[in-house]
Amino acid sequence: MTVQWIGRGARNPFATRFIRPGMIPPLDAEGHPVSVAALAARVPHGGFMALVGPHGSGKSNLLAALAAHLAQDAVVMQSRVRRARDVPGLLARIARLPVAAIACIDGWERLGALGRVAVRVVARCRGCDLVVTAHRPCGPVLARCMTTPSLLARVVAMLGPDDAVIGHDDVTAAYARHAGNVREALLDLYDLFEQRIRGSAAGVRT
The missing domain is CATH 3.40.50.300 (P-loop containing nucleotide triphosphate hydrolases)
Structure with a gap:
């Protein structure tokens, strides 16, 4: 039997170093680039x-x-x-x-x-x-500066998490949970990503 730690050491795309001011190209409310x-x-x-x-x-x-x-x-x-x-x-x-x-x-x-x-x-x-x-x-x-679910979805797509870990429904729920506050939604997704990676790391494949 081989034990495989799924996701062990995986990079969390929602870590502060990736989402702090200046790291994400500015976007308008619909997720389009700002000039x-x-x-x-x-x-x-x-x-x-x-x-x-x-x-x-x-x-x-x-x-x-x-x-x-x-x-x-x-x-x-x-x-x-x-x-x-x-x-x-x-x-x-x-x-x-x-x-x-x-x-x-x-x-x-x-x-x-x-x-x-x-x-x-x-x-x-x-x-x-x-x-x-x-x-x-x-x-x-x-x-x-305003936000929409489309903006958060575009930011998440730019950060590039695995769709198997963070999906569209997760992004939509995070946006609603934080009433459009994209910063708090991204921090929420950081926690969710960590929870799921830890959960997958505890799995065992034979």
């Missing part, structure tokens, strides 16, 4: 633009792709805000930027009202652009 170059062309000098959408709709991913594109022709600073206490450090970084640089800030609302005012004032004084992510409009909107 990052077209968005970059709309970023005004010395202006403010926002990527707007609900939690898990791809704002951070789109911002990462946009920042990478803008960095081809300009100095770009990227910052992810976690709490209002990040404001002093963020202001210091913006104050050191050269004129016409671009500050890409993920998590605009977390700065708090006073923090947002301070960042805009310092950026204006430096002649820097601001491109931010937000859950609701807070100025000129560069793009609105």
